[in-house]
Each structure stands twice: as structure tokens, then as C-alpha cells.
Amino acid sequence: MLKNKKILITGGAGFIGHNLALRLKELECNVEVVDSLNVNNIYNLKKNENKLPYPKLALKILNQRFFLLKKNKIKLNIIDIKNFKKINKYVKKFKPEIVIHLSAVSHAARSNKDPQHTFDNSLVTLQNMLEITKNNIKQFIFLSSSMVYGNFTKKNVKEDQECKPIGIYGALKFSAEKLIKGYSQVYDLPYTIIRPSALYGERCISRRVGQIFIESALNKSKILINGDGKEKLDFTYIDDLVDGIVCAIKSKNSIKETFNITFGNSKSINFLLDRLKKEFPKANVDYIKRDKLMPVRGTLNITKAKKLINFSPQWSLNKGYPKYIKWYKKIYKML
Numbered sequence: 001m002l003k004n005k006k007i008l009i010t011g012g013a014g015f016i017g018h019n020l021a022l023r024l025k026e027l028e029c030n031v032e033v034v035d036s037l038n039v040n041n042i043y044n045l046k047k048n049e050n051k052l053p054y055p056k057l058a059l060k061i062l063n064q065r066f067f068l069l070k071k072n073k074i075k076l077n078i079i080d081i082k083n084f085k086k087i088n089k090y091v092k093k094f095k096p097e098i099v100i101h102l103s104a105v106s107h108a109a110r111s112n113k114d115p116q117h118t119f120d121n122s123l124v125t126l127q128n129m130l131e132i133t134k135n136n137i138k139q140f141i142f143l144s145s146s147m148v149y150g151n152f153t154k155k156n157v158k159e160d161q162e163c164k165p166i167g168i169y170g171a172l173k174f175s176a177e178k179l180i181k182g183y184s185q186v187y188d189l190p191y192t193i194i195r196p197s198a199l200y201g202e203r204c205i206s207r208r209v210g211q212i213f214i215e216s217a218l219n220k221s222k223i224l225i226n227g228d229g230k231e232k233l234d235f236t237y238i239d240d241l242v243d244g245i246v247c248a249i250k251s252k253n254s255i256k257e258t259f260n261i262t263f264g265n266s267k268s269i270n271f272l273l274d275r276l277k278k279e280f281p282k283a284n285v286d287y288i289k290r291d292k293l294m295p296v297r298g299t300l301n302i303t304k305a306k307k308l309i310n311f312s313p314q315w316s317l318n319k320g321y322p323k324y325i326k327w328y329k330k331i332y333k334m335l
Helices: 015-026 042-047 055-071 085-096 107-115 115-131 167-187 210-218 238-250 269-279 301-310 317-333
Strands: 006-010 030-035 073-079 096-103 139-145 191-195 225-226 259-260 283-288
Touching: 006 015, 015 030, 015 055, 015 238, 030 085, 030 259, 042 167, 055 073, 055 317, 073 210, 096 115, 115 139, 115 191, 139 167, 139 238, 167 191, 191 238, 210 269, 210 317, 225 269, 238 301, 259 301, 269 317
Parallel strands: 006 030, 006 096, 030 073, 096 139, 139 191, 191 259, 225 283
Antiparallel strands: none
């Protein structure tokens, strides 16, 4: 079904992008990735290594991403998607059937600190891709976020909950969703919107909570927890997110729909810490004042994705996080 299907992933050298590209290659898709390498850039990491908590580890992981893309013969096109002329020329040449748009700033705190950079690398890149593909694409998949909901008002949040994002990151993600739907109304664009939550997994360098905990423990640094640790997140292992996107590609039921793609069972930050302490019993922990720009979240309802696109997550935090820790320990020994 997916064999030889031409798929383009923007932001394809990133955490989600390269993992997704590897899976699509396994499925014999004709997949290419585009990335400006403004973030996923070895030179920039080296240049700013004094600002990074663990620069050697980040460089090792980034090199592993590039190695895997090259090993699996996945073409990496270094193009700044903000440059309409260049990305338009490439897309017209490759002629993808499906575009998976991941090009964006992937960190909420970073977005709040630098709104202009976030806007340029989120909405400007999206608008360019929409304009280029509005009349000649079979599916436009956009990676949004559970941050669009703002504070969760129910224990189990469905896709139709009113969105009231807090801060720059959530606001831009929600604005992007509205822009995509606007293009669909005008040009009949066949879109699919994916809302993941609290991602973790191999080769992440974007300072997500699961990654920060492990790196701090490995380096015997203090783990700082925002708030009292009782707050819950719907942690999603990268393999489950990738599976969800593949399900959306395979099913016609995904067109012009929005899906929560998570594990569907939230756990507290303290629960995550307990899983970490099974491997690092001497982990040093401190609790700090909660960031008021972080919404109160919890469990996302994934019934719609299960029914419409046959999504079936496999990785609970109990199962996925130990696997992630094992991988991290292995790569840490290679430094």
C-alpha cells in the first residue's frame, strides 16, 4: 500500500522527522527529508557548546541521526523552507504525494523566549509549504501539539475540546491549525492534524522532560522538577507517534480530521521520576516554582484515532522509559 509512495518530511533531520523517515523507508516508501539544519546542525552545536549542558552527548546523538539517514539511503536536502523560491523549486522537482510538515521550533520555553524566531520557523515555513502544495497533494500532515488545548478542563480530553492555548508555542500551533483549515476551505486541501503529547525516545536532543531526567542522572547533576511533581502528562514514546502517523497515511478516514496521538493514559512527573530511580537510585532531585506559562494537562482521549485509523499504542511509560534509559546508557558509554 505504501510501497514507492513519494513522501516529503520537512524538518526531517529532527527528533520526530528522522525516526519517521526510517520507518517509512522500512515500508519501502520513496521518502526524502528537507531540513535547514538551523537547529540540527553540528557546527552550531560546537559553536554554542558552552551554552549546552552536555554538548558531547548532543553531538554524538546528532551524528547518529545523520549516520542512520545516510545508511538507509534517505536523501537529506539542506534547504531553508523560509526561502519560498528554493523550496518551491525542490518540491516541483520531487513531486511528493504526501507532505509531513514538522518544520517548527519544538520547545515551548524556547518559543516564549524568542517569539520572532519561533514565528519565522513555524508559521512562515508552514505558509510556504501550504502555498506550494495547495493544488497538487494527496495529503498534508501537520504535527501540532496537545499544548493547543491550554489547561485541560476534563480528565479525558477529546479533540473537540475548546482550545485555549497559553503562551507563544501553543498559540502558534493553534494558529497553524486554523491556517491549514482555511487553506482546506478555499483549495480543498486534504489535511490531517496530529496532536501528540510529552514525547520521549531515542535520539532526542530537544530538552524534553524524559531526556533531561536521564541526562542529569547520568552526569550526576541535580534534577529540577517544575512544581510538586504531581502534575500529569500523557507521555508518548516516539515509536507510538510514528505508528500513528503511518496509520493516518494508510487510512482515507484521516483526511480532514484531527487526532490525539498519545498513549492515552497520563502519569505524574513523580511517577516518571520513580521509573528513573529504579535505574539511578541515587538521583539528586529538587523541586522548583512551577512555570505559570505551562498549562495543566493530563490524559488525551485517543478513541477517535483507534476507531477511524486503527491506531493502537504499544508503549506504556513502564515499558518505554526503561528501554529509553537502556539506550541512553549505551550511547553515554561511547563518549
